[in-house]
Amino acid sequence: MTRLSVLDLIPVREGGTVSEAFAASAQLARTAEAAGYHRFWIAEHHAMEGIAGGATSVAIAHIGSVTRTIRIGSGGIMLPNHTPFQIAEQFGTLDALYPGRIDLGLGRAPGAGPELQRALRKNLHAASEYFPQDVIELRALLTGDQDLPIRATPGHGSNVELWMLGSSLFGAQLAARLGLPYAFASHFAPDHLDDALAIYRRDFQPSATLDRPRVMAAMQVICAPTDDEAQFLASSQAQAFVRLRSGKPGKLPPPIRNYCAGLPAQAQAMLAHLEQAAAVGSPETVRNRITAFTERTRADEIIVAGSTYDPAARCRSLELTMEALQTIGAEC
Template sequence: MTALSILDLVPINAGSTLAQTYANSVKLAQHVEQCGFRRYWLAEHHNMPGIGSSSTTLLMSHLAAHTKSIRLGSGGIMLPNHAPLLIAEQFGTLETLYPGRIDLGVGRAPGADQATTRALRRSLDAHPNQFPNDVLEILNYFEGKGHQGVQAVPGAGQNIPVWILGSSTYGASLAAELGLPYAFASHFAPRMIEEALSVYRKKFKPSRHLSKPYVMAGINVFAADTRAEAEMIASSHRKWVAGVHTGQPTLLPAPEEGFMERISPNVRRSLEQELTFTAIGTTDDVRSGLVQFLEFTKADELMIDARIYDPQARCRSYQLAAESIADFLS
C-alpha cells in the first residue's frame, strides 16, 4: 500500500493577498485531510515572488491548529540558514503542541540566492561536513543527548521523525548511513532519481529510527473533469516555472490557454525536463500516470505538488488524484 501526501509552496496568486493565500492553504489542508492524505508539508524559500512559505514553522503551527489528524511537516527546512538548536527547539515546540503530527524534513541547499543567504546571517563558506553534522546535532537534541552540554528545551526526548531531502546521491547516501527516511525532489529535479534511490536502498543501515528504507518521491499532478481543463489549470504552474527559468519570477499567474505553444523552444525544453514527472488529465489519465510513477520508483509514499491558480480547482485536483488511486492507498 502507498501513502499520498501534499507539498504546498503556498503560492501567492497575482491579484490576491498574503492573507487570502494563507486562508487558501488552511482550506486546502482541511480538504486533503478529509480526502485521506497523510502529510501536508511546506517548503522554505526566501526572496521568491509567488511563494509564501518562508516562515515554515509558523505556517505549520497555523495549519496544525486548523486541522485534526494530518501530519504537518517541512519539505524542507534548509539547514544552512539555521542553527540546529533553534530548529530542534522550534520543532520540539510544535511536537508538544500537536503530539504525533510533526515531521522535520531537512535539506542542504539554502533555498535562496547568495544575497538572500547573506541576509539570513549564515556563512556562504560552510564546511563540507556541515550539513551531516547539523543533522546529527538535531538528532542528538531529540534523543536528549544534547550538544556540547546544551539541551533543546523543548525538543529533548521527543520522537520527531527526521527526513533527509535531496535530488542527488549525496542526500541518498546520508539518509542511508543514518537510517532515516528519504524524500526525492523528482517533481522538479528528476535527472538523478534512479541512481539516488538505488544508492539509498543498497546502502541503507537499519537504525532506531527506521528498520528498512522508506522512500517518498515527488510528482506534479493536475486533475480535472476533462483533459482540456487539466491542461488549463496546469498552465499557471508552468508559467511560474518558466518565469524562474528566464530570470523573471512572478506571483502565480492566471491560467493561459495554449501557453506551451507560445514559448520559445529552449524554455519549453527546460520546462519539459524539469516537469518530467507530471500527471495531467482526467481521473483515468492521472491514475495511469501515478501508477506508472509508482512502478518506476517503487516509492512507499507519493508527495504531490500543484500550483493551481483557482483554489477550488486546486482542491478538486487533489481530491481527484486521491480518488484515482484509492485502491493503492494505505
C-alpha cells in the same frame, strides 16, 4: 494503495495577498485531511513574492491549528539557513502543540544569493559543508541520545519524525548512512532519481527509528475532469517555473490556454523534461501516470505538488486524485 501526501508552497497569486495565500493553504490542508492524504508539508523559500512559506515552522503551526489528524511538517527546512538548536526548539514546540503529527524534512541547498546571505547573517555555502554534522547534532538535540552540553526545551525528547530530502546523490548517501527515510524532489529535479534511490536502498543502514529503507518521491499533479481542463489549470505552474528559470520569479499568474504551444523550443523542452515526474490530466490519466511512476520508483509514498491560480481547483485536484487512486484498490 501507495500512500499519498501533499507538498504546498503557499503560493501568492497575482492580484492576491499573503493573507489570502495562508487561508487557501489552510483550506487545502483541510481538504487533504478529509480526502485521506497522509501528510501535508510546507517548503521553505525566502525573498520570493510568490511563495509565502519563509517562516516555515510558523506556517506549519497555522496548518496544525486547522487540522486534527493529518501529519504536518516541512518539505523541507534548509538547515544551512539555521542552527540545529533553533530548529530543535521550533519543531519541539510544534510536537508539543500537535503531538505525534510532526515531520521534519531537512534539505542542504541554501538556495540563496548574496543578498539573502547578508540578510540571514550567514555564509550559507560554508554552512552547507557542515550539513551532515548539523543533521547529527539536530537529531541528538531531539532524541537526547548523545551527551550534549545544552538541552533544547522544547525539543529534547520530542517525537519528531526526521526525513532527509534531496535532488542529488548526496542526500541519498547521507540518508542511507544515518538510517533516515528519504524523499526525492523529482517534481522539479528528476535527473538523478533512479540512481539516488538505488544508492539509498543499497547502502541503507538500520537506525533506532527505521529498520528498512523508506522512500518518498515527489510529482507535479493536477487533476481535473478532463485532460484539457487539467492542462489549462497547470499552465499557471508552468508559467511560474519558466519565469523562475528565466530569472524573473513573481506571483502565480492566471492560467493561459495552450500556453506551452507559444513558448520557445528551449522552454518547451525544459517543461517536457519535468513531465517524467508529473501527472496532469483527467482522473484516468492521473491514475495511470502515478501508477507507472510508482512502479518505476517502488516508492512507499508519493507526495503531490503543483499550484493552481484558483485555490478551489487545487482542492478539487486533490479530491479527484485520491478518488482515482482508490479506484485501483477497489478493482484489485
